[in-house]
Amino acid sequence: MNAAFDLSTVWAFVIAFAVFAYVVMDGFDLGVGLLFPSLRAGEERNVAMNSIAPVWDGNETWLVLGGGGLFAAFPLAYAIILPALYAPIVAMLLGLVFRGVAFEFRWRDPHHRAFWDVAFAGGSLVAALAQGIALGALLQGIAVTGRGYGGGRWDWLTPFSLFTGISLVLGYALLGATWLVMRTEGTTRELGRRMAFRFGIATIVCIAAVSAATPLLDAAFAARWFAWPNVLLTAQVPLLVVLGSVLFLRTLMRGAERAPFLLALGLFGLSYVGLGISIYPDIVPGRVTIWEAASPRSSQIFMLVGAGVLIPVILAYTAYAYWVFRGKVGADGYH
């Protein structure tokens, strides 16, 4: 219980926060990308794209902070996890290349807009699937030799990781659909509502399935969930998921516009907390704890000073940017 202990815990939470901020914010961006093929070319797609164009770059930056923060605060974990997840990470990066440039390129090149729309949707799909697979592969365990990855190049690919991959795709599609319900009008909003219903059910089923499977992967996971008296606390998570799911479906059916998006984010948040309960205090599950992977104290303090000042500032101007572009993204505005 010394100061280094506390710093590593603080950094684990900072990085967890960055990754969650990424999942929340880029999740709906990628979700809109996933739904792109269902939107009619022309107005519907343009409106959907414009609803995320001013903010996607900032959203994606949280992924850079997650990676950079891991490199800085837990270099050993960064050095073990990234080679282990080599193929899904490269696929994710290339997917994000297509997704990112499509924002600009589709306006630049009307003759090939259909192609860039496919690139936008395909890039979003690859990135979302790869992120989900990476999560599953991390959960199911990574072989470690010495201070490095000790497995083969296909270790990441299992039925479980494929299932978490598909689950995350469905979940992001849910976020994208509820985002469209909140930010658009007319046919786009109606499509968002239908999709939110469909992907909402699918996401809830997936959350249940992954939750059931996770404690079976590793006895340590099960112990963290079911040991007495922790279970009194951990049991609240599934209960809240049930409550959130019911509320989500009710507000959606009643025609609410904001509540479904916020409740979908709530379901993501609860799943994320559940993930934290399974893993903590490991950073490479079953292999390396946050203290074993931690940078020296002086590295963590040096960064914490910056993070303490800069992250609140970042949140402030990010909120400002969202506020500037608030409200419905109309089909033809107020003109």
Next chain:
Amino acid sequence: MSLLSEIDVLTLARAQFGFTVAFHIVFPSFSIGLASYLAVLEGLWLATGREVFINLFHYWLKIFAIAFAMGVVSGLVMSYQFGTNWSVYSDRTGPVLGPLIAYEVMSAFFLEAGFLGVMLFGMKKVGRGLHMLATLMVAVGTGFSAFWIVSVNSWMQTPAGYGTNAQGQFVPLDWWAIVFNPSFPYRLVHMVLAAYLTTALVVGGVGAWHLLRDRANAGARTMFSMAMWMLACVAPLQILAGDAHGLNTLAHQPAKVMAMEGHFRGHPDGAPLILFGLPDQDAATVRYALEVPKLSSLILKHSLDAALDGLDSVPRANWPPVPIVFWSFRIMVGLGVAMLGVGLWSLWARWRGRLYETTWLHRVAVTMGPAGFVAVLAGWITTEVGRQPFTVYGLLRTAQSASPLQVPAVASSLLAFVVIYLSVFGMGILYILRLMAHAPHRGEEGPEVGLPIRAAGLTPAPAVDPDRHLQPAE
């Protein structure tokens, strides 16, 4: 697969890193300069109210948006590639370099990304003053980014302020010494000036291209004039900065300078400057060398007879690949001299009052348009290949830095990067060239004429105007 078995993971990982960073470095070296140029244009518009400045602002903003998007996605790749392909390096250097990269993300990337949306889409929403602030924040963000990433790179060249722990990691002892390591100030100035030169050459080339078509085009005249002022001021500064950087390198990484100069053997009484020749690494000699006696000692030691050591004083295992460093250095210096020449020519033409009429100057400026990118790449190759065979100079070998990956994994990722980068960024560069091909004109989409702020306005349907879509409904 027989070819693949000949190649090891290290070579593939180096090829992949070199390829992806070579693409990446091009975009920020343009967007650092362009962000500042946009801030200047918008500031001049606010100060003078002259329409030509806001037209040029919107003209270059569309180009900036594309270059920036490509910089963002290619940069994201870099931030993960340290871990995927260089995991031993990451484990060892993480405690020292990780925090610097984290500072780059927190102070630069978020600033750029957070205000980019307002800069691109928000002129009608936030008013002129706040929009100017957003443009400034994006420019400041690109500057912060350069500061931190050049600090990281410099530490790998001239490590300082570190110790080592039982796990073999570099650990921080003195953050000031780490951030402001010996080569950092020189490298930062050299890099930022290079970014400004690159932008000045691009803007000048585009201006000259349109002057050759229509000498009276106000936008073309203004951008050409501004770019030539920039070139004339910065090119001499860059030569001075490059010289100082070279002396700093001689003090800290003598083997790199020996490779740049092609000095395989020592010269106890004055070393010649080899202008051209064919370095032969195996034979440790420069064939067909065309040299100026004692000039190298004069440049590097400010004395004709000063002794200079050669690579024969360095263990062969620590030699960088001399031909690459030798040639890339000459390409960079040659282009730098050519830039100075164009800058001086423009001053002469301006003094004669013929800046917009000297068509040969315009033709040369068009030809020199991409020269900044070539010089940046050549300079980067000089310094990074000159650092070999180490990742952390003198301390961690490149061969000991890579991830424990298998050949097929890295070979297929390299192939994917090559195919996708060439096609995607090739298209992006084509779109930028198309935008540059259209002459700046009055009423370049801008708020004062009620037209969309950017690109989307060029597309046929007014319905795709993003600025209108983003108006609140209430």
